[in-house]
Amino acid sequence: MTKYIRRAAALCALLLLALLVNATRVQVVDSKAYDSNPANRRKDIARYDQARGDILVGGRAVTGSRDTGEQLRHERTYTNGPLYAPVTGFASQVYGTTFLEHAEDALLAGTDPMLAPLPLWNDLARTRSPGGKVVTTVEPAAQRAAFAGLGGRKGAVAALDPATGKVLALVSSPSYDPERLAGTGSAVTGAWAALNADPDKPMLNRALSRTYPPGSTFKVVTAAAALDAGRVTDLDAPTRSPDPYTLPGTSTSLANEVDGCSDASLRHAFQWSCNTVFAKLGVDTGQDALADTAKRFGFDGPGPKVPSPTARSTFDTATDDAQLALSAIGQYDTRATPLQMAMVAAAVAGGGSVKAPHLVDRTTSADDDIVATTHTRTLQQAMNPRTAAQLRELMTDVVEKGTGTNAAIDGVTVGGKTGTAQHGVGNAGTPYAWFIAWARKPADPEPSVAVAVVVEDAAADRSDISGGGTAAPIAKAVMEAVLGA
Structure with a gap:
C-alpha cells in the first residue's frame, strides 16, 4: 500500500509541477503574445474601467469622463x-489617442509609475492609480481670440511667451469636436469616416503638423543672417539692389509689389517688404551663412516636441544662386510650420535666444501633488543680441509705418512682419497670408508675447489676400488678449 501511495504522491507532484510550468509559460514566456492578441479585451476593459484624468486650461478642465455602464465604461x-x-x-476607444491625449496618455490613464505611492506598488497590488492631471500653458482668452479671428477659415495661429517658450495659444481651423470620436458604435465610425473624407481636413493640426512657404516673414531670418555676417552694417545705407532683379544665371526678373525698392536701405526694404533687396541680399550673404542662421532658428532639424511631435521646417541647402534668391524671400523649397515662425518672432523678441516651446506647464496626481514640472530650456542662440535689437527696431517700423499697421495696439510696442506666400503650379494658387509679431507693454522690460498667423483662405479673391490685411488683425487680437490691452 505504501508503494502505491508514494506513486500517487509522485504523480500528483508531477502534475503540480506541470501546472506550474504551464502557468509560467502563459504568464511570463507567452504573456506578450496574449496581451497583443486582438481577441484579448481584458486590457481595454481595464483601461476604460476608471475615469481618465483631465487636461486643464486656465485652471479649468476642458476634458471629462462619462460612465456609460457598458463594457468599455468611461467615454x-x-x-x-x-x-x-x-x-x-482626442481619446477614442476605437481610434486611439492624439496630441496631449497621446503624449500624456500614461498619466491620464493612471498607469504612470510616478502616480503610485511606492515604486512598483501598482504591479504588486494589481491596482491602478486614479488618472493624473495635465496643466497646460494655454491662455484661454488668447485661444478664443485666435479661434474667433480665423472664423472657420483654413489657417492656424501659434502664440508663445518669448522668455519661457510657453505656448499661449494653439489654434487650427477648421476644427472638429473630438467628443464625436469617444465611445463605440456606428456613430463613432460614421464620424471618423466623415472627418477623414472632409476636404477641409478638420483633424489636421495646421499649427503643428503642416508646413507652408513662409513668404516674406522669412525675411526676418535673411536679415538676421546678413547682419550677423556683416553684410549689412548700417540699416539706413542704400543697398546695391536693382529693381527689377534678374535671378542669377537666368533671364527671369523678380519685381516688387511697391515702388521705391531700387537700391533701398535695409530699413525701407524691410518696412515695405522689397523682394528684390532681400533676394539679392540672400545671394550676397551666401548659402552657408543663410542655412546656418536658419538652422539656429530651428529649420532643418527635427520639429520640437511640445510634447506632441511637430513637422520639420526646412530650408534647402543644395540650391543654385537663383534658387537661393527665392529661398531668401521664403519661396522655392523653404517651408515652415506656424509654430516655427512663432519661434522666429520669439527669438527676435527674446534677444536672439530660441526657447523650447512647450504646452504642458506641469502634471499632477488626482490630488494635485506635483508629478513633473516643465522648466524653461534654451535650444540655441539664433543670432547676436545686437542683431536681435536691430530686428526689433525694423519690425517696429513695419507696424508703425509700414505694411503691418493693422497690428498696432494703442500704448503697446508692437513689432511685426507681413508675408504673402505664393504657391501652386506657376504660383496660380491663392496666396497664403502670413503675419508674425511680438508685443511689449511700456512697463514691461521685454516683450511678453510672440505670435504667428497663417490664413489659407482658398475661397478668397487673390487681390484681397495680404499678410497685413488678413493675418495682422488676428495677431493683434491675440496679443491684446495676452496683454489684457
Missing part, C-alpha cells in the same frame, strides 16, 4: 471641443 467628454482640439487631440 471621454470635451468642453469647447473644437476650440481646444489642436491642444487636447
Whole structure:
C-alpha cells in the first residue's frame, strides 16, 4: 500500500509541477503574445474601467469622463471641443489617442509609475492609480481670440511667451469636436469616416503638423543672417539692389509689389517688404551663412516636441544662386510650420535666444501633488543680441509705418512682419497670408508675447489676400488678449 501511495504522491507532484510550468509559460514566456492578441479585451476593459484624468486650461478642465455602464465604461467628454482640439487631440476607444491625449496618455490613464505611492506598488497590488492631471500653458482668452479671428477659415495661429517658450495659444481651423470620436458604435465610425473624407481636413493640426512657404516673414531670418555676417552694417545705407532683379544665371526678373525698392536701405526694404533687396541680399550673404542662421532658428532639424511631435521646417541647402534668391524671400523649397515662425518672432523678441516651446506647464496626481514640472530650456542662440535689437527696431517700423499697421495696439510696442506666400503650379494658387509679431507693454522690460498667423483662405479673391490685411488683425487680437490691452 505504501508503494502505491508514494506513486500517487509522485504523480500528483508531477502534475503540480506541470501546472506550474504551464502557468509560467502563459504568464511570463507567452504573456506578450496574449496581451497583443486582438481577441484579448481584458486590457481595454481595464483601461476604460476608471475615469481618465483631465487636461486643464486656465485652471479649468476642458476634458471629462462619462460612465456609460457598458463594457468599455468611461467615454471621454470635451468642453469647447473644437476650440481646444489642436491642444487636447482626442481619446477614442476605437481610434486611439492624439496630441496631449497621446503624449500624456500614461498619466491620464493612471498607469504612470510616478502616480503610485511606492515604486512598483501598482504591479504588486494589481491596482491602478486614479488618472493624473495635465496643466497646460494655454491662455484661454488668447485661444478664443485666435479661434474667433480665423472664423472657420483654413489657417492656424501659434502664440508663445518669448522668455519661457510657453505656448499661449494653439489654434487650427477648421476644427472638429473630438467628443464625436469617444465611445463605440456606428456613430463613432460614421464620424471618423466623415472627418477623414472632409476636404477641409478638420483633424489636421495646421499649427503643428503642416508646413507652408513662409513668404516674406522669412525675411526676418535673411536679415538676421546678413547682419550677423556683416553684410549689412548700417540699416539706413542704400543697398546695391536693382529693381527689377534678374535671378542669377537666368533671364527671369523678380519685381516688387511697391515702388521705391531700387537700391533701398535695409530699413525701407524691410518696412515695405522689397523682394528684390532681400533676394539679392540672400545671394550676397551666401548659402552657408543663410542655412546656418536658419538652422539656429530651428529649420532643418527635427520639429520640437511640445510634447506632441511637430513637422520639420526646412530650408534647402543644395540650391543654385537663383534658387537661393527665392529661398531668401521664403519661396522655392523653404517651408515652415506656424509654430516655427512663432519661434522666429520669439527669438527676435527674446534677444536672439530660441526657447523650447512647450504646452504642458506641469502634471499632477488626482490630488494635485506635483508629478513633473516643465522648466524653461534654451535650444540655441539664433543670432547676436545686437542683431536681435536691430530686428526689433525694423519690425517696429513695419507696424508703425509700414505694411503691418493693422497690428498696432494703442500704448503697446508692437513689432511685426507681413508675408504673402505664393504657391501652386506657376504660383496660380491663392496666396497664403502670413503675419508674425511680438508685443511689449511700456512697463514691461521685454516683450511678453510672440505670435504667428497663417490664413489659407482658398475661397478668397487673390487681390484681397495680404499678410497685413488678413493675418495682422488676428495677431493683434491675440496679443491684446495676452496683454489684457
